Amino acid sequence: MAKLTIEDLKKIRESAKKGTALREGETNVKITVHMGTCGIAAGAREVMDVLLEEMAQTDRQDIRVVTAGCMGMCSSEPNVTVEMQDKDPVIYQHMDKNKMRQVFKRHVLLGQVQSDFALARG
Amino acid sequence: MTIRMDLLLCGGTACRASGSEDIREALKKELARHKLENEIRIIETGCNGFCAQGPLMIVQPENIFYQKLTVDIIPHLVEEHFLKGRPVKKLFYKEPASEETIPTMEDIPFYSKQKLIVLKNRGVIDPENINEYIARDGYVGLSKALLEMTPEEIIQEVKLAGLRGRGGAGFPTGLKWEFARRAEGDVKYALCNADEGDPGAFMDRSVLEADPHAVLEGMIIAGKAIGAHQGYIYCRAEYPLAIKRLNIAIVQARDYGLLGKDILGSGHDFDVEIYQGAGAFVCGEETALMHSIEGKRGMPRPRPPFPAQQGLWKKPTVLNNVETYANIAQIMQNGGAWYASIGTEASKGTKVFALTGAVNNIGLVEVPMGISLREIIYEIGGGIPKKRKFKAVQLGGPSGGCVPEQYLDTPVDYESIIKVGAIMGSGGMIVMNDQTCMVDMARFFMDFIQDESCGKCTPCREGTMRMLEILKKITQGRGEPGDIELLEELSDMIKDSALCGLGQTAPNPVLSTLKYFREEYEAHIIDKRCPAKRCAALLHFEVDEGKCIKCGICFRHCPAGAIRWQKKETAFIMKDKCVQCLSCITNCPSDAIF
Ligand SMILES: Cc1cc2nc3c(=O)[nH]c(=O)nc-3n(C[C@H](O)[C@H](O)[C@H](O)COP(=O)(O)O)c2cc1C
Numbered sequence: 001m002a003k004l005t006i007e008d009l010k011k012i013r014e015s016a017k018k019g020t021a022l023r024e025g026e027t028n029v030k031i032t033v034h035m036g037t038c039g040i041a042a043g044a045r046e047v048m049d050v051l052l053e054e055m056a057q058t059d060r061q062d063i064r065v066v067t068a069g070c071m072g073m074c075s076s077e078p079n080v081t082v083e084m085q086d087k088d089p090v091i092y093q094h095m096d097k098n099k100m101r102q103v104f105k106r107h108v109l110l111g112q113v114q115s116d117f118a119l120a121r122g
Numbered sequence: 123m124t125i126r127m128d129l130l131l132c133g134g135t136a137c138r139a140s141g142s143e144d145i146r147e148a149l150k151k152e153l154a155r156h157k158l159e160n161e162i163r164i165i166e167t168g169c170n171g172f173c174a175q176g177p178l179m180i181v182q183p184e185n186i187f188y189q190k191l192t193v194d195i196i197p198h199l200v201e202e203h204f205l206k207g208r209p210v211k212k213l214f215y216k217e218p219a220s221e222e223t224i225p226t227m228e229d230i231p232f233y234s235k236q237k238l239i240v241l242k243n244r245g246v247i248d249p250e251n252i253n254e255y256i257a258r259d260g261y262v263g264l265s266k267a268l269l270e271m272t273p274e275e276i277i278q279e280v281k282l283a284g285l286r287g288r289g290g291a292g293f294p295t296g297l298k299w300e301f302a303r304r305a306e307g308d309v310k311y312a313l314c315n316a317d318e319g320d321p322g323a324f325m326d327r328s329v330l331e332a333d334p335h336a337v338l339e340g341m342i343i344a345g346k347a348i349g350a351h352q353g354y355i356y357c358r359a360e361y362p363l364a365i366k367r368l369n370i371a372i373v374q375a376r377d378y379g380l381l382g383k384d385i386l387g388s389g390h391d392f393d394v395e396i397y398q399g400a401g402a403f404v405c406g407e408e409t410a411l412m413h414s415i416e417g418k419r420g421m422p423r424p425r426p427p428f429p430a431q432q433g434l435w436k437k438p439t440v441l442n443n444v445e446t447y448a449n450i451a452q453i454m455q456n457g458g459a460w461y462a463s464i465g466t467e468a469s470k471g472t473k474v475f476a477l478t479g480a481v482n483n484i485g486l487v488e489v490p491m492g493i494s495l496r497e498i499i500y501e502i503g504g505g506i507p508k509k510r511k512f513k514a515v516q517l518g519g520p521s522g523g524c525v526p527e528q529y530l531d532t533p534v535d536y537e538s539i540i541k542v543g544a545i546m547g548s549g550g551m552i553v554m555n556d557q558t559c560m561v562d563m564a565r566f567f568m569d570f571i572q573d574e575s576c577g578k579c580t581p582c583r584e585g586t587m588r589m590l591e592i593l594k595k596i597t598q599g600r601g602e603p604g605d606i607e608l609l610e611e612l613s614d615m616i617k618d619s620a621l622c623g624l625g626q627t628a629p630n631p632v633l634s635t636l637k638y639f640r641e642e643y644e645a646h647i648i649d650k651r652c653p654a655k656r657c658a659a660l661l662h663f664e665v666d667e668g669k670c671i672k673c674g675i676c677f678r679h680c681p682a683g684a685i686r687w688q689k690k691e692t693a694f695i696m697k698d699k700c701v702q703c704l705s706c707i708t709n710c711p712s713d714a715i716f
Binding site: 003004005006009012013015016017019020022023024027032034035036045048052053055056064065066067068069 | 124157160161182183184205207247253254258259261262265269378384387
């Protein structure tokens with residue numbers, strides 16, 4: 001490895017910060033994938049996979065992906081909840097890979113709620 | 123794919139000893155079973171600090187604190203929490219006083235009352251990955267010191283910070299550096315003291331295990347300040363994990379050119395080597411440490427000349443403690459004024475303590491100078507277990523003294539602690555309850571000193587031997603009138619005439635216990651009684667029928683089968699079988715055995 005300059009060090013810091021952001025940086029968006037037994041049976045696993053693929057393609061470090069158990073709406077699983085800072089949570093139902101991509105690109109990144117498959121706001 | 127969750131598993135020495143490596147393997151296996159291995163990462167950190175609760179794990183982003191993990195629980199934990207998002211309550215921390223469970227780390231009093239500078243990366247980064255250190259602003263201070271500051275400005279900043287040596291003596295670090303800077307000579311050395319010989323102390327080990335780069339960064343800056351190009355870290359061989367992580371850190375720093383020639387293009391050259399010591403207490407003393415690195419027997423020599431003039435291989439040398447160095451980069455980054463804003467008038471910044479003994483929350487704590495001993499013991503430490511009474515807190519190990527109840531509100535700063543007869547020391551803090559015999563405690567430390575005395579000067583070699591003999595005699599019930607006076611006389615002589623700090627401070631535990639607990643010495647000598655019931659020779663090992671509540675606890679604790687007891691009957695100790703281990707006395711809830 002060649003000797004670092006101060007610029008290299010800064011670059012390493014920026015990219016390393018991405019790797020440790022989970023442990024400190026601020027959270028503006030929280031996406032919850034409901035992974036109860038019902039959710040997993042309905043395909044929550046695939047939804048999670050595409051969500052994490054989408055995450056890998058953004059530079060945003062303030063988005064957190066978490067899981068939660070069944071929320072009692074088993075018939076509409078997979079369910080995904082998106083919570084933006086200072087806004088009411090939005091629950092999306094019957095999610096699949098494509099819907100997840102759309103919700104991520106439009107709602108999470110641009111703030112446009114995808115009312116077509118949203119259950120309710122709040 | 124993106125990582126959505128970090129499992130910060132504590133890999134400090136204490137958590138490893140309680141099984142964290144097995145936990146890691148179990149986690150790996152279960153994560154793989156649920157196909158979570160690409161989205162959840164296990165990061166093995168250095169010591170998290172809350173050692174008594176280990177093995178520990180912090181889960182991010184939620185900041186959930188899990189304690190006392192076992193291999194058996196891992197499948198449940200992975201499925202419930204990491205797959206389905208339901209944190210597992212039975213692994214939460216339970217507040218000892220209120221029995222309340224607390225899920226997140228920031229709400230646990232042990233952590234929330236601390237102020238982290240030296241330990242800012244503890245339990246947060248992988249110490250074997252330099253990039254994680256860099257992500258947390260690692261080597262920012264170095265960049266500034268090397269590219270924007272002159273050596274004089276660096277020294278000025280450290281002086282402004284008011285940083286004092288954390289190895290025990292509290293000498294102003296900036297001043298020490300200035301002496302070495304001014305000393306003539308083109309070859310100089312910057313050394314790091316990681317000998318950590320005080321019994322019960324583990325501050326420096328934890329810093330090295332959790333954040334080795336912080337120490338390296340401080341040393342490189344010291345090198346520029348004094349004009350040194352070579353550093354040595356003197357670390358005891360009994361710290362294998364610290365040495366391993368230091369070695370990894372050194373290799374990674376060299377690889378990045380943060381050690382070696384022309385660091386960051388600044389023209390400053392500096393490299394570091396580790397020197398392993400064999401774990402002798404005296405080798406923590408500065409001149410003995412330097413002899414040891416030179417390959418000679420680790421014995422002190424008279425000063426002057428001071429190391430700043432003639433140190434390692436007779437070259438101007440600065441020696442600082444691990445914790446002292448770990449403060450430096452942040453002082454460069456945030457400025458001396460920032461550092462000086464924390465603490466008291468004459469003691470700035472924070473101090474790390476190894477909190478142990480009769481206290482609920484055993485572990486490593488970092489507190490701002492000026493906090494009271496009471497706050498440390500009761501708020502961070504969670505008080506004394508089993509509803510026992512606090513007796514004293516011992517600071518500074520074999521060179522230090524104890525502080526009794528009436529001085530618990532003493533603020534932690536160098537001068538205030540000395541005023542009450544103890545020393546700040548390097549950070550050992552042993553809490554003692556009413557079951558500690560102060561004479562026996564003094565004997566313990568004298569025994570240690572006697573073992574560790576290098577034998578070069580007579581006062582220490584012979585004087586501490588005599589003191590130990592007297593203390594043993596007293597604890598064995600053979601004390602005589604005049605013993606206390608003789609201890610005092612010997613103490614004065616040894617303090618005045620010993621060659622190095624080891625001997626000069628050796629009488630301190632005796633003097634401070636005499637100051638506050640003289641009547642306990644007298645009870646041993648005159649009444650042949652040990653009030654704390656610790657000195658076996660002064661105990662009868664009999665049960666007081668009036669006090670016995672017939673609970674059978676002594677019976678269950680006796681390892682020798684020497685106690686006869688049946689429900690609703692007074693216990694009876696069979697002396698021919700009794701091995702005088704004190705476990706019945708220690709555990710008796712009604713103080714009935716004498
Ligand atoms: C017997 C004896 C043992 C010592 N052990 C240590 C030690 O283990 N670690 C340490 O940093 N300083 C120890 N010291 C203090 C060192 O001599 C020295 O003062 C210190 O390393 C200087 O660094 P500082 O100014 O950063 O505290 C010891 C001193 C004596 C007299």
